Amino acid sequence: DAMVIQNPRYQVTQFGKPVTLSCSQTLNHNVMYWYQQKSSQAPKLLFHYYDKDFNNEADTPDNFQSRRPNTSFCFLDIRSPGLGDAAMYLCATSLLSGRTTYGYTFGSGTRLTVV
Amino acid sequence: GENVEQHPSTLSVQEGDSAVIKCTYSDSASNYFPWYKQELGKGPQLIIDIRSNVGEKKDQRIAVTLNKTAKHFSLHITETQPEDSAVYFCAASGGSSNTGKLIFGQGTTLQVKP
DSSP states (O other): OOOEEEEOSEEEEOTTOOEEEEEEESSOOSEEEEEEEOTTSOOEEEEEEETTEEEEOTTOOTTEEEEOSSSSEEEEEESSOOGGGOEEEEEEEEEEETTEEEEEEEOOOEEEEEO | OOOEEEEOSEEEEETTSOEEEEEEESOTTOOEEEEEEEOTTSOOEEEEEEETTOSEEEETTEEEEEETTTTEEEEEEOSOOGGGOEEEEEEEBOOTTOSSOOEEOOOEEEEEEO
16 A cells, blocks of 8 residues: 555654654655654644755754655654654655645654653 | 644543534635544544535545635534544645645544543
């Protein structure tokens, strides 16, 4: 089945140690998004790629970076994780045509713990 | 930018009763309104969505209504079952600065009591 896959499912990292989360899709969607979700809160958009164009949200800390080497893969890099970065990180994809969005799909998420 | 308000934050109903969750949005250019169900430890799952050219959509026990004039949309779940218990998020997309991103409401924790 076409889907959005996130790896790993759970990630434990040390305070200040760089960590990379990965997302892959088989939907051939042109947009990929990274959201951060903390307990009992709504997902918060960090940034997204429209094809190769990177779009950063104004309030996303510089500590968060992203790479999209090809249509299928997108990575979230946290350069120096702090305790406040512990959260569920959700990858999503969609097909954007003009102003119309189709097939918005979320992965299962990566639960990041910072120790 | 777009802002989405969702109410109530928690909702408790008896099994078999109906549940209604309401959202309002600020950007009149928004054209896509999905609803997601999120269970503990899992990613959000799309349960129903509606586009701005439609006023109502139904899928079995779930329905969504959209009032573009008032800029609000609602989720209706009938004949609720314990497995409907989860957090529900509304969202809006396609606003004036459209890049396809979803703006989420704050979420509603629905508890269905057996």
